[in-house]
Amino acid sequence: MLRVSASPHIRDRVSTRSVMLHVIIALVPVIIASYFIFGWRALMLFAVSACSAVLFEALSRIVMKRKQTVGDLSAVVTGLLLAASLPATCPVWVLLIGNFVAIVVVKQMFGGLGENFANPAVTARIVLSVSFTAQISTFSVLGRFIGSDLASSSTYLESIGKTTTDLVSSSTPLAIAAQGQPYLPSALDLFFGRHAGCIGETSVIALLIGGLYLLMTGIIDVWAPLTFIGTTVLFTWATGQDVLVHLLSGALILAAFFMVTDYVTTPTTIPGKIIFGIGAGLLTGLLRVFSAMPEGVSFAVLLMNILTPHIERWTTPLTIGGVKHVKS
């Protein structure tokens, strides 16, 4: 019995699973860096988050009586990204609620992978930051990195009874900058991420390694990250902010490589990606500089997610040789 099917009869090796695996690999440097900056608790948060995301995905597919999709690894990516955008002191129960929101509410209730209009990790982070402000706005870092924003860290640590390997709460650079305090981490500390912040956001070098990996494997392209970072930098520069702090701290770089490049919730056309990047950059700048919040990346990305179907429509190119339809 011969098999009959319509052409093409061959397929490329790339699969949804392999794409997600590449994203997970790109997050490995970030996860490693988080251990050195925030200690074991950061690794625990990444692990719990990824596992709970997979669990929620599997359970919702079972409850909805749909085909099991955990094998595509997209839930792992969501779990890791949500953990990356939370502080090291985030309670586990808050993290679990976050994953429930991301996977069950934002992703599966809209139809699963590919159907969610907003980025699950970004939306979940916003939900948590609004609902559990106290639990997730206490930022910390290992005691040994507390240095630069306090005159003498060792005496400070002694005074609060902590050692260099304990997590010590501290303000994020963006918060410090917003409050106009003078003690900012050095540019190098910002670049390596040795300061208080979310566990996957502080180390710019680790994020760059991951981002470059995604660019070189062709998983993402440069348009959205480039325009997003560029617009934010230009905006903060034009409004007289400390550009370096805005560039190297907060969620900007994490979002540039892992959020504004999300396939499902960003445009596919190159002009669309550019519009998305510029829009998200402008909103980030506006929120960071003029709102009461020190950070604005999540809201910026979410708002642009909502605009994505429209951007996609506006930027759909005309087929080669096609004639524009004239509305009669």
Add this chain to the structure above:
Amino acid sequence: MKMKWLGLPRPIHPADKKGTAGMAIKPLTGFSRVTIPLDMQVGPGCEAIVAKGDHVEIGDPLGHPIGPWSVPVHASISGTVESVQDQILSDGGHAEYVTIVSDDLNTISECVKAPVVTDRESFLEAVRASGVVGLGGAAFPTHIKLNPPPGKTIDTLIVNAAECEPYITVDNMVCVEGADDCVAGALATAHWSGIDKIVIGLEDNKKDAAQAIREAVGRARQSEFWPSGGIDIKVLKTSYPTGAEKVLIRLINGRIVPEGGLPADAGVIVQNIMTLWFIARYLRTGMPLVKKWITLDGGAVKTPGNFEVPIGSTIEDVIEKAGGLKADPSKIIMGGPMMGVAVDDIKRPILKHNNAILVLTEEEAALPEESACIQCGRCFRACPMRLMPAALDKATRANNPAELSERHVLNCIECGSCTYVCPAKRYLVQNIRNGKSLVRAAKAAAREKGGKS
């Protein structure tokens, strides 16, 4: 700099698998029986002029053309007509099949003699009488293609030697072995069609073919048919679908064929290299299209290679004479793996426009399971026509001809690049074909309605 990094539109490049490259075309003979369909072309075919018991010789016409598009079909072996009967084709249509039992003599018919060509009309008549159709795989009648609608000025003959489908290497071999005939065919076609420039397009993975053609062009400079605009050889970057007519025209001279238009609208005619090679041989010998040159390959084939086989011989016989199978066939494709047609029966005959028979193993033929679209945009970047395959797929599934039409679904060339690259393994082009039918049906319905009122 790899363009991939910048995320610019990127044509795909499936694994070549051209393991048969450089293999000489080996004639297979001694077929005891052939089954020749009388419809092997775009447009209506022939009606039988032979009956059971008739004796036929190689080159005898078997059918009489039904309309102006029809080209004759000829006997490919000598012997006795065993039956003439209507049969279902693997594409669902039906046609008359003439079965000839061989007398093992291979007598050549008296009617095989070189045609006398004196002008455009006699050239077109000869091309038609040769039984040739587009041998690249499309089976479009060549005499129709060479006779574009009035009012179109054709300034270039593009020779398609791109052979961009994986596996297939027979065109490449025709170039190497018959470079002079390839060039002669192009010269004669351009001359009698009043075209004064020829461009031959190949991919850069066919260096030997490019070299052979280059030398043949050098030798042809003395030809009385040498065009005033000369002959160019363009070696194009290997990618898929370089050999798709509209894509090739764009790559060769940057012209765009308008949606729904013909190459003639861009001032060009495109002919496959094997078609032209065959025309040159026909003009010299008068032997009509009774044999076909194919690549036989695929994981299940014991001895892959390039072969000359009589038209109408069954795939089963061809495989057996070529060396047999080493694994159970799971899928048999007529043509390449990107656009070829899967046949339902190993006893199907070789057709005029078959350029390959691929016999795939269970593993090679496995169909992937479809999952949700992740909107990654790979299909969009791979589309040579700059369509949005994922959106067309979605509109088809939603049964929305208005949206499909607005998105220019009819401009799809069905090359399959979108389906090939899709990481979610969606059956994109397969659905888009249905989408095209939806739009055509909606248009027909609208016309009917308009006619009534």
